Amino acid sequence: MHRSWQFxxxxxxxxxxEWGDPRGVPLVALHGWLDNAASFTLLARLLPEVRLIAIDLAGHGLSDHRPAGQPYYIWDNVAEVQALLDTLGLARVALLGHSMGAGVASLFAGAFPERVSQLFLLDGLAPLDYPADELPAQMAQAxxxxxxxxxxxxxxxxxVEQAVRARMGGRWPVSREAATWLLARGLREEAGGWYWRSxxxxxxxxxxxLxxxxxxxxxxxxxxxxxxxxAESGIGLARVEPLSGLVPQLELKLLAGGHHLHLEAVPAARIARWIGERLQA
Known part of the structure; x- marks a missing residue:
């Protein structure tokens, strides 16, 4: 059972x-691009002693969209994490991020290292970049x-069934159960059918x-x-290995699974065990 609230x-x-023991060690979770907070449902079930807190980043899930014409820059998500921690009264916390959320977590922890006790990053380490000399052309194209x-x-x-099947067969496939979790916060019904909330x-x-x-x-x-x-079948080690050596205390593990490995039973169980061990240490 989860608890839902807004700020x-x-x-x-x-x-x-939110899931788990309200008195447990808090773990703030940041989802990937076009996902939402329900992305962490399985890990929350495997970590009942942890107070797992997951936000729908702006434009995702049940959170409001940004004003029309305002871009979605990843550094604005950093401000949302700061606002969440301040709302919760958490001076220091462990962060969990998947894919885009891992990039947000790394930016937040780099900006405010005194506020982050540990980082758990799933199939992602840093935001996507534009090489400086390619920015003019990339800007024009964008x-x-x-x-x-x-x-x-x-x-x-x-x-809803048609939407579930579409999500199951997307670029990064997920199981039917995982798709159902994500779409519970990711769909809205209007005249004419069901639309993505994002x-x-x-x-x-x-x-x-950057x-x-x-x-x-x-x-x-x-x-x-x-x-x-x-993940062995995720975004690929080649994307993160050149950057991983920059992180002073980084431990790298590779698991069989897809990009959403935290929504797959076997790798999720391993990830939950590693998180639990480190939070209790």
Missing amino acids: GHQGRRLAVM LLKSGRLQRRALRPYAS DLALTQPSVVR CEAQIAAFLRRLTMPVLLVM
């Missing part, structure tokens, strides 16, 4: 899910694509991204213990 940040409502995307209309699903603007390319030198500066400040768990 205000910069005039918007951000939604939160702006042109954004104009076309803004004119695109969403097609509804005729039923902001369509999230699918627009970034006009600006460059590798800036990301490296954040990673060097991760002075807390960092457990990085990569």
Whole structure:
């Protein structure tokens, strides 16, 4: 059983899910791109003694969208994590992040290392970057694509079952049970059918991204213990290995599984055990 609540940040409502013992060690969890807080349902069930707190980042799940025309930059998510911790009165906490959420967690921990006791990162380490000398061309391309995307209309699903099947067969497939968890917060019904709740603007390319030198500066400040768990069939070690050596106390583990390995029974059990052991140490 989970608990749901909301808090205000910069005039918007951000939604939160909590599981486990309210008196347990708090673990704040950050989901991946186009997912939502329900992404951590299985881990929460495997860690009943932990107070697992997962936020729907802006534009995802039950959280409000950003105003029309305001881009979704990953550093704005850092401010949302700060606001969540301040709302909870948590001066220092362990962070868990998956994919995009892992990048957000690394940025937050690099900016505020005194507020993070441990980092648990799942199939992701740092945000995507734009090489500095490629930024002008990338910016032009992103702006042109954004104009076309803004004119695109969403097609509804005729039923929840159709949406579940679509989510199961997406770029990063998940099980039927996992898809059902995600869609419980990820779908809305309107006249004509079922639509994704997530902001369509999230699918627009970034006009600006951090460059590798800036990301490296954040990673060097991760002075807390960092457990990085990569999936054999996930985003690929080649993306993170060049950066992993910058993190002073990083432990890397590789597990059989897909990008959403924390929603697969066998790897999730291993991840939960590692998290539990480290939180109790």
